[in-house]
Amino acid sequence: MLVPVLFKPRLLIVGCGDIGLRVAALAQGRWRVRALSSSPHRLDTLRAAGIRPLLGNLDDRRSLRRLRALARSVVVLAPPPAHGDTDPRARRLATILRSSMIDAAGAHALRLVYASTSGVYGDRGGAVVRESDPPAAQTPRAKRRLDAEQHWRELGRAGARVAILRVPGIYDAAARSPRRRLLQGLPVPAGAEDPYTSHIHADDLARSVLFALLRGSPNRIYHACDDTRMRLGEYLDLAASVYGLPRAPRLPLALALDAGLSPLALSFLRESRQLDNRRLRGELGVALRHADVAHGLRG
Secondary structure (H helix, E strand, O other), rough: OOOOHHHHOOEEEEEEEHHHHHHHHHOOOOOEEEEEOOOHHHHHHHHHOOEEEEOOOOHHHHHHHHHHHOOOOOEEEEOOOOOOOOOOOHHHHHHHHHHHHHHHHHHHEEEEEEEEEHHHOOOOOOEEOOOOOOOOOOOOHHHHEEEHHHHHHHHOOOOEEEEEEOOOOEEEOOOOOOOHHHHHHOOOOHHHOOEEEOOOHHHHHHHHHHHHHOOOOOOEEEEEOOOOOHHHHHHHHHHHHHHOOOOOOEEEHHHHHHOOOOOHHOOOOHHOOOOOHHHHHHHOOOOOHHHHHHHHHHH
């Protein structure tokens, strides 16, 4: 039975790029979806996806005031600023949402999911990491995400139901696949220097976001990752086999770091860890559509 539109709760997506659009597509039957965007040229794209766009900028507090009347279920996918060790955008938005809780005379009315990064753990030498392990962010990007987490957890302590997803490398069989990296011939470290990495298919991440919104425990952290545990080189070799491309060359780590890789790619080379996803599966009940990367890379 279809729920009449007027009786559907509202869902606000902050940062509605590729993953946000996937979340919105899954949410359409249950929520009236709105999305905050700072880009006027994206408004038509959002409308075409059945989303009501709201023009606003996380760097301009005044443009966010209207969110106080809208925010009951919120998904925050927006990135932090590109520089610094803190995330003033998260602080600003959390302040606005806290005021909406007060206006609603009931903090329990606000549910929020924040997509963070597994990079907050730093390098663990290939060890398995669980959500109870303390973070040790090493890169500015990870420090900004950890700062944002603290703002959202403070909102949770104020009474909102906040769930934090720590997300590793996101992939799919199309634009997010490693095909381009393989075609560029970019190297990976050889032997024991090859780091362990974790992954999540973009569609499974979108589903995990909604499961966390509906089932997440207050101020709980979840690893949004699949079941695969492999080194980066193994992952790229598998992709090369799937796509019929040459394997990535192996170099000593010091030489691989000098091979023109992006800062994000470099952070993957310098940090090695494996994520445990038992909370995602057991507590949230997420049944992954692509539990291993071999399946996900094929589409």
